[in-house]
Amino acid sequence: MIQLYMWGTPNGYKASIMLEETGLPYEVCPIDIGKGAQFAPEFLEISPNNKIPAIVDPDGPDGEPISVFESGAILLYLAEKTGQFFASDMRGRYSVLQWLMFQMGGVGPMLGQAHHFRHYAKEQHPYSIDRYTLESARLYGVMNRRLEKSAYLASDNYSIADIATFPWVRRHERHGQKLEDFPHVHRWFDSINARPAVVRGLKPLSESEQRGILADAGSHDLLFGSGQFPRTDAMYGG
Incomplete structure (x- = not known):
């Protein structure tokens, strides 16, 4: 089963919609970007740019697990994996x-x-x-x-x-x-x-989108201010 690391944002919903459209089984792993979950070391191993979405597919192209970050790359990977929503010529x-x-x-x-x-x-x-x-x-x-x-x-x-x-x-x-x-x-x-499939794909974490990601000033700093830099540097020993 594919693990989808996401939050209720447009880029996050690209991946959940695609997974619903392809019919691939998946589970959502919430990454609360307003609380800094995107800076956790285990998530940075999957998504080194500390952005959602990211996926881990235990059944990768060579039978081994593969992680993919960047929403466009995820769409291409899933399209090629399933042969859907791309083109053959x-x-x-x-x-x-x-x-x-x-x-x-x-x-x-x-x-x-x-x-x-x-x-x-x-x-x-x-x-x-x-x-x-x-x-x-x-x-x-x-x-x-x-x-x-x-x-x-x-x-x-x-x-x-x-x-x-x-x-x-x-x-x-x-x-x-x-x-x-x-x-x-x-x-x-x-x-x-x-x-x-789109209706279903918009359901994961829909409440987070309605609530918004800026719960407080700290959230704003994590997303748009200096708070994102020292956390990332610290994770890599900078």
């Missing part, structure tokens, strides 16, 4: 890969910054808010133009590119966006949101 694979990289390099970082400066920053910086809200709108527009021509991001087939992007779009309001402004994204979002 080279053209199709690179269509999936480019939209997966679009999420990893654009949607996640930029929408995450919009979320941060609009909701988590201790001080309101109009320039930062405007910068990332506008960039979020641009990225939603890129998706909207693509989805005008295609049922899903990479093709007319649902893929790991959609699984990677959907949990971020769930938080569109926190990015300062309205799905009504992007009708093709809206159609795509509704179709994925209705998938039974």
Whole structure:
């Protein structure tokens, strides 16, 4: 059984949705990032960047256990392990890969910054808010133009590119966006949101998402401030 180390964040839900979609058996190992669980030595052995999600598969490619960190790598690993939600031909694979990289390099970082400066920053910086809200709108527009021509991001087939992007779009309001402004994204979002495996994949740790990860000032420091650095250095003897 695969062990999934996660918390209720968009990146965490990428992995739980993918596991539900593939039908692989798994168990959730909660990593409370608001309390610093991501800095525990045993978790750093699995995820050296002290980020969720991460998985441990006892039945790796050579029959030996394997651990995988970084949400995009996890999606690729599970897709190749099961032969699902990728593509068999080279053209199709690179269509999936480019939209997966679009999420990893654009949607996640930029929408995450919009979320941060609009909701988590201790001080309101109009320039930062405007910068990332506008960039979020641009990225939603890129998706909207693509989805005008295609049922899903990479093709007319649902893929790991959609699984990677959907949990971020769930938080569109926190990015300062309205799905009504992007009708093709809206159609795509509704179709994925209705998938039974997605519904199940959003259940693990859903209460943590509703409660939020910033329970106190200490949580804020662990996630965004200097608190993350000495802990990591100490784990490695720095």
